[in-house]
Amino acid sequence: MFIVEWASVARLRTRVWRGIMPHWPFLAVLFAGAVLRLLVMVGYAPGFWFLGDTSVYLEGAYSHVPNQARPWGYSFYLWLMSPFHSVRLIVGIQHLVGLGIAVLMYAFLRRRAVSRLLATVAVAPVLLDARTVALEHFLLAEALFTAMLLTALVLLCWRPRPGWVACAGAGALLAGATVTRTIGLPVALLVGLYLVVRWVGWARLGAFALALVIPVAGYMVWYHGHHGAYSLSTYSGRFLWARTTTFVECDQVRLTPAEQQICPAEPIAERRPADVYLWSRHSPAAKFRAAEHDAMFGSFARKAILAQPGDYAWMIAVETWQMSRPGPAPNERYACFDGIWQLPGRPVTACRPLMAPFDPATLRASRDSSAHQHALVGPLHAYSRVATAPPGVVAACFLLVLAAPLVRRRWRRIGPATRRDTVDALMLGGVGFGMVVVSIATSVMEPRYAVPSLPVALLAAALALRPTRSPAPAPTPAPALPHDQGVPPWG
16 A cells, blocks of 8 residues: 555656656746845845835725825735734735746746747746835835736736636726726726727626726725715826926916916926925925815816927826936936835935834834845845846837737738737737836836836737747648549548
8 A cells, every 4th residue: 555655656746847847947037036035035124114105005004094195905905914013924925926926927928838938038037126026025015016917917818718707807906906006097998998809798898897897986985985085096186287397387378376376486497306396395285285176286287288288298208218218317316216126235325215114003114224234235235236127128028019010910821829919918018018108197207117017018028929820721622533433422
């Protein structure tokens, strides 16, 4: 009996080994990504704190009240973790989520017949990118948002035609992403358009729409109970207003007396960056803080954009180029943002993260990261300086996706699998690059906002690079033998 059982275990071990060995390049990169995250957890214990956003998320978790500027989705996760009183556990789970995203990407690409080498190359930046790992170490929503977004997109692209369960699951995940970061709403609309173009059927489209709308509508009703507005945020008008402050010429816009009070007083050449107008204590946004004032800011922004659409489009184009182009940071403020999302070193700089307390219930940062003296700080900071994927990777992937159909000019001669790859790649690339553009158009040019786009854009590029497979030619039927040669017709 023992010999029989040992033989079964040996066969199972051989079978598992044979199944794992072909994927050793990916497993090696996955192991390296896990080691990197473990070193970060040891070197920067317990986690990072971003002044402003982290406090908002934690206050929402402990007060159970949705914040006016940030949705409550990430606060819900922090609330689930609150009984453990451990920042280390919170960021540890986020690092595991980062590894899970990479595994999901690889499994999806292999299912779509992408080669092991290309799939590994596509996943490697997500596993080894220092900025991605640093953001997983923050008490911030990016890791949770990216996981829900990517899982939803993979569900819809997993099969040639997604079932109604997959469509409903994707809708629910995008609803969760939307109430975690509001950028999820335009993504959900783009995905809905994708399902219409592919035409998955009324039942599947309805399942997607219901699973998306019901949770979002429920959140808006809850938000109304606290802030008197059916909305995800009563800061959306302020964010858009801040974007217009860099170019608006108030004498060219028909403004109400109330709206004239929030017009920037400085000449255009002396205007400050948009986020300064949004958060400065001396800005009009600080003077009109009430929730009902958001409609006034939104009205101002819409009028400014309609009066100067060229200036608004030019601002988006310039900042998208500045964020995507190779080379040094376009300005000091962007360089400062870039420093915040690096693994910090010992040199004291103003642009660095703070260290979180061990217990999130403290609701405040524990100390400056420059006072953190672990032996791993120096090597990890050096790694961060050379192993950070620039936001331009997302733009490059999108351009590659756009170029792929032009290279495959004989559209009708390629197989349906390649056509499906192209359509899915266009959707994924549009989502990845679109999130960057929408963030610039409605918020601020910031490298942090390109991190959730990175895995989506890499999936799109890998699908676009998959070799074209022409459909197999139909077999030529054998000629029928004449009956006069003595062969019966049924022979």
